[in-house]
Amino acid sequence: MTLAAVNRLIIYAAKKAVRMAALLVMVSLITFGLISASPIDPLQANAGQAAGSMSQEQLDRLAEYWGVDEPPVKRYINWAGDVLKGDMGTSLLYRRPVTEVISQKLFNSLFLLVISWLVSGVLGVFLGILAALYRGRLADRLIRGYALLTASTPAFWLALLLLLVFSVWLKLFPIGLSVPIGMEAAQVTAADRLRHAFLPALTLSITGISGTALHTREKMIDCLESDYVLFARARGESRWEIVRRHGLRNVLLPAITLQFASISEIIGGSVVVEQVFSYPGLGQAAVTAGTGSDVPLLMGITMITALVVFGGNFAADILYGIIDPRMRRGGEAVEEQ
Amino acid sequence: MDKKPIAESYRRNAAILEIQDLSVTFRQRKGLFQSEDLPVISRLNVTVNQGEIVAVVGASGSGKSLLAHGIMGILPVNARISGEMNFLGEPLTTERICKLRGKEIALVPQGVTYLDPLMKVGAQVREQQPGKEGKRRQKELFSAYGLPEKTEERYPFECSGGMNRRILLSTALMERPKLIVADEPTPGMDLGQAKRAMADFRAFASQGNGVFLITHDLPLAISAADRIAVFYAGTTVEEAPSSDFASEALLRHPYTRALWRAMPQNGFQAIPGTQPYVKDMPKGCVFGPRCPKFTKECLGDIPMRAVRQGTVRCILQHDEHKIREARESKDAQKAQEEREVQKYAGGR
Ligand SMILES: Nc1ncnc2c1ncn2[C@@H]1O[C@H](COP(=O)(O)OP(=O)(O)OP(=O)(O)O)[C@@H](O)[C@H]1O
Ligand code: SF4
Ligand SMILES: [Mg+2]
Numbered sequence: 297m298t299l300a301a302v303n304r305l306i307i308y309a310a311k312k313a314v315r316m317a318a319l320l321v322m323v324s325l326i327t328f329g330l331i332s333a334s335p336i337d338p339l340q341a342n343a344g345q346a347a348g349s350m351s352q353e354q355l356d357r358l359a360e361y362w363g364v365d366e367p368p369v370k371r372y373i374n375w376a377g378d379v380l381k382g383d384m385g386t387s388l389l390y391r392r393p394v395t396e397v398i399s400q401k402l403f404n405s406l407f408l409l410v411i412s413w414l415v416s417g418v419l420g421v422f423l424g425i426l427a428a429l430y431r432g433r434l435a436d437r438l439i440r441g442y443a444l445l446t447a448s449t450p451a452f453w454l455a456l457l458l459l460l461v462f463s464v465w466l467k468l469f470p471i472g473l474s475v476p477i478g479m480e481a482a483q484v485t486a487a488d489r490l491r492h493a494f495l496p497a498l499t500l501s502i503t504g505i506s507g508t509a510l511h512t513r514e515k516m517i518d519c520l521e522s523d524y525v526l527f528a529r530a531r532g533e534s535r536w537e538i539v540r541r542h543g544l545r546n547v548l549l550p551a552i553t554l555q556f557a558s559i560s561e562i563i564g565g566s567v568v569v570e571q572v573f574s575y576p577g578l579g580q581a582a583v584t585a586g587t588g589s590d591v592p593l594l595m596g597i598t599m600i601t602a603l604v605v606f607g608g609n610f611a612a613d614i615l616y617g618i619i620d621p622r623m624r625r626g627g628e629a630v631e632e633q
Numbered sequence: 634m635d636k637k638p639i640a641e642s643y644r645r646n647a648a649i650l651e652i653q654d655l656s657v658t659f660r661q662r663k664g665l666f667q668s669e670d671l672p673v674i675s676r677l678n679v680t681v682n683q684g685e686i687v688a689v690v691g692a693s694g695s696g697k698s699l700l701a702h703g704i705m706g707i708l709p710v711n712a713r714i715s716g717e718m719n720f721l722g723e724p725l726t727t728e729r730i731c732k733l734r735g736k737e738i739a740l741v742p743q744g745v746t747y748l749d750p751l752m753k754v755g756a757q758v759r760e761q762q763p764g765k766e767g768k769r770r771q772k773e774l775f776s777a778y779g780l781p782e783k784t785e786e787r788y789p790f791e792c793s794g795g796m797n798r799r800i801l802l803s804t805a806l807m808e809r810p811k812l813i814v815a816d817e818p819t820p821g822m823d824l825g826q827a828k829r830a831m832a833d834f835r836a837f838a839s840q841g842n843g844v845f846l847i848t849h850d851l852p853l854a855i856s857a858a859d860r861i862a863v864f865y866a867g868t869t870v871e872e873a874p875s876s877d878f879a880s881e882a883l884l885r886h887p888y889t890r891a892l893w894r895a896m897p898q899n900g901f902q903a904i905p906g907t908q909p910y911v912k913d914m915p916k917g918c919v920f921g922p923r924c925p926k927f928t929k930e931c932l933g934d935i936p937m938r939a940v941r942q943g944t945v946r947c948i949l950q951h952d953e954h955k956i957r958e959a960r961e962s963k964d965a966q967k968a969q970e971e972r973e974v975q976k977y978a979g980g981r
Binding site: 522523524526527528529530531532533541542545546549620621622625 | 702705707731732733734735736739740742744746747748749750751752760761788790791804
């Protein structure tokens with residue numbers, strides 16, 4: 297790498313860091329604003345009926361615990377100050393540090409997310425290439441039909457359908473949770489985890505394929521219609537050689553980029569899917585925190601997800617720069633020889 | 634090996650590539666249910682014999698690249714091709730060209746878009762010969778064409794237009810074909826490199842092979858080729874030995890003569906008008922609307938005629954033609970002088 301390239305990289309990274317900081321501030325403000333505006337009364341939601349029979353002293357202590365009395369701006373500033381010091385607070389519902397809750401839930405979710413992300417990516421690229429190769433024929437129409445169908449199917453509906461078919465009727469998979477009920481953590485095997493993650497992951501994969509498949513199909517069609525493929529044919533390359541030498545090369549790059557950029561969609565889908573399968577992941581925790589007015593936890597979760605999504609987009613950018621020679625070496629001028 | 638029958642037929646007639654009455658039409662959708670046929674190449678004839686470089690010269694948009702693609706069997710799906718093509722004496726069918734291309738017939742395509750943008754150029758040149766021998770040959774070709782050693786590690790976007798042309802040319806010279814179809818190989822090259830390319834084509838042809846050189850550059854064609862086919866609006870209007878281009882009177886077709894006069898050393902006179910667009914082809918002779926010799930007979934069918942060592946698609950009888958043409962060129966000269974005088978007179 298030349299000095300100029302290093303310079304460009306530093307400027308690029310600095311810009312990204314500033315943007316990320318701005319994004320986090322925005323996300324935290326919006327989340328906080330939404331919670332403050334929420335009609336849910338934390339006392340009612342969490343103490344419920346019991347609150348009616350409590351003494352005033354108890355109620356005051358509860359109000360202090362849930363932070364009802366303080367003005368929102370002050371609460372936000374307190375929260376932000378703690379976060380800057382590295383303290384994300386304590387979850388009000390779980391009564392454990394937010395970081396601890398999040399890391400446990402995140403681990404459960406990551407398992408799910410990574411599997412479905414990989415599966416939908418690989419299958420999406422494969423189906424997209426297949427559809428482009430058999431453009432207009434049966435295989436293409438089936439794949440496109442599938443993609444359009446799943447793109448317009450709500451994730452929760454598909455989740456319910458799979459749950460009904462595989463768990464309730466066929467009894468092949470458990471109905472919910474990430475580990476068998478009542479089992480000690482030490483006894484849980486990898487097979488158990490897989491079995492429990494299978495249906496949620498399947499749901500997310502099925503819905504995640506369509507975007508990548510359709511995108512890859514377009515790119516592959518462009519590639520097959522390009523002059524360089526025409527020339528490859530003129531040089532006697534077979535269809536398969538063309539796909540292997542030129543197709544993959546030109547299709548994988550946009551597909552990988554799209555796949556990284558679509559992390560947000562999978563995370564969004566996981567919130568719904570985890571809820572349906574009562575899979576104890578980050579998505580489910582987010583719903584619980586939201587409806588239970590667990591402000592520190594909800595803030596923590598939104599921050600983490602924003603970071604992951606941002607990281608995905610960032611990775612997409614970086615990868616583009618690394619894989620695409622036009623980006624990687626683009627800064628160097630063409631030398632006339 | 635099944636090479637033998639081909640070699641035999643090839644010895645029988647020295648033609649490497651014969652094209653007769655080749656037509657290419659595009660089927661285009663017009664409105665919702667109708668479609669129309671656009672003839673882009675019609676009744677084209679050209680032959681490349683063993684040891685020959687044959688140039689096809691035509692203006693931009695006359696269908697030269699389509700002709701090259703037609704030979705290679707890589708026309709777009711909506712193109713229909715008819716007529717006869719023989720390679721080494723045997724019909725060049727779709728199945729046959731699929732087997733031969735890249736091996737017996739090599740294409741030098743027109744531009745950088747024919748290189749994979751994400752593949753290093755060295756690897757692209759060696760595509761068919763990934764071994765050591767391929768590497769050696771590629772290095773040899775690159776150095777012969779003044780491409781620095783490190784070029785092979787570059788991507789097409791890192792090379793200039795001229796470098797890319799030389800890279801494309803190298804792809805064809807890598808293989809050991811019988812025929813090279815070169816579509817505008819020289820633009821972007823400097824004179825030395827272009828000369829080098831033509832010398833390589835000559836050496837290649839003298840080994841009993843053929844070169845089909847497609848270009849819009851008449852002087853290049855005259856200096857490099859043995860015979861020249863003049864291409865106009867999708868058809869060959871004249872096929873002549875290059876030596877005939879020494880003098881206008883030896884040329885057979887009014888368009889060829891006009892091209893001749895448009896060459897810098899012959900007065901640089903541009904031809905008025907433009908080539909007809911495929912959608913509104915004139916009736917009869919394709920050159921009719923721009924031809925100074927146009928008569929009513931030119932609206933009929935214009936067959937290809939053999940005249941001396943060449944052919945022409947024009948009904949003008951040669952002798953008459955020559956005389957009239959000679960007289961007219963004098964007239965034209967006079968008129969030109971007249972115009973010059975008036976220009977300077979009017980300037981005051
Ligand atoms: N797919 C297509 N459908 C319809 N018409 C086409 C198609 N491809 C090319 N043509 C037409 O065919 C004609 C000949 O194109 P071609 O590229 O062969 O010209 P050319 O002689 O190689 O020109 P140039 O010197 O600019 O390379 C053009 O008028 C073009 O508009
Ligand atoms: S056929 Fe007629 S119009 Fe055509 S080139 Fe000859 S003289 Fe001109
Ligand atoms: Mg062309």
